[in-house]
Amino acid sequence: MRSTQDDSRENKQIQIFGLTPDPNGRGNKYKPDGWIVVSDQRHFVECKSCDSKKNQVSTARDFGIAKIKDWQQNSVFIFSKFNKNDNGFEFTDHIICTWDDLKPFFSKIENKVANGHAGRIGTKKYKKMREHLIKGGFAIEDIQQLDKSVDHSTKQNDPKISWKFLEEHGTLLDKDKDLNKQLKDFINRRHNET
Secondary structure, three states: OOOHHHHHHHHHHHHHOOOEEOOOOOOOOOOOOEEEEEOOEEEEEEEEEEEOOOOEEEOOOOEOHHHHHHHOOOOEEEEEEEEEEOOEEEEEEEEEEOOOOOHHHHHHHHHHHHHOOOOOOOHHHHHHHHHHHHHOOOOHHHHHHHHHHHHHHHOEOOOEEEHHHHHHHOEEOOOOOOHHHHHHHHHHHHHHHO
16 A cells, blocks of 8 residues: 555646546556546556655565566656655656666566576576476476465565666656646657657
């Protein structure tokens, strides 16, 4: 469950960028934070923020291949840096990225899932072991339970994206100009490049 502060920052991002939030709210399945129409086409958007003192953006718990695929439906990711103040927070910078801009980060996660991390087995090694279990006569129900355990253990607990990475791979917006227009211009440019 999101903390109230996360909701307030996300709601502010939705407001200042002119996004339409999902009217059905959150559920058990991934839903983008909002969407925007550009050139008669709906574009889904994921909003994230980070404290300027930490310079790292929180992603999500249980972050693995399924989450990467979920996030692929987004046309744009909005990352906003904030300072805490007496009124709660104030945004200081905004960077927008496409899924392709974030590919190096996703590749790093995919590599850890495949090759293992934190002393855990990866999916590549498990796939070979699984073949031996099948040949060895283990019950398919037991193997399927093990599949779920390995899938869960290969996920990462909230891997962070550094602000420096976002500066190198994303587009920094001018916070003093119309953010909605800058977002639409970015989407138009990127859409025309493909």
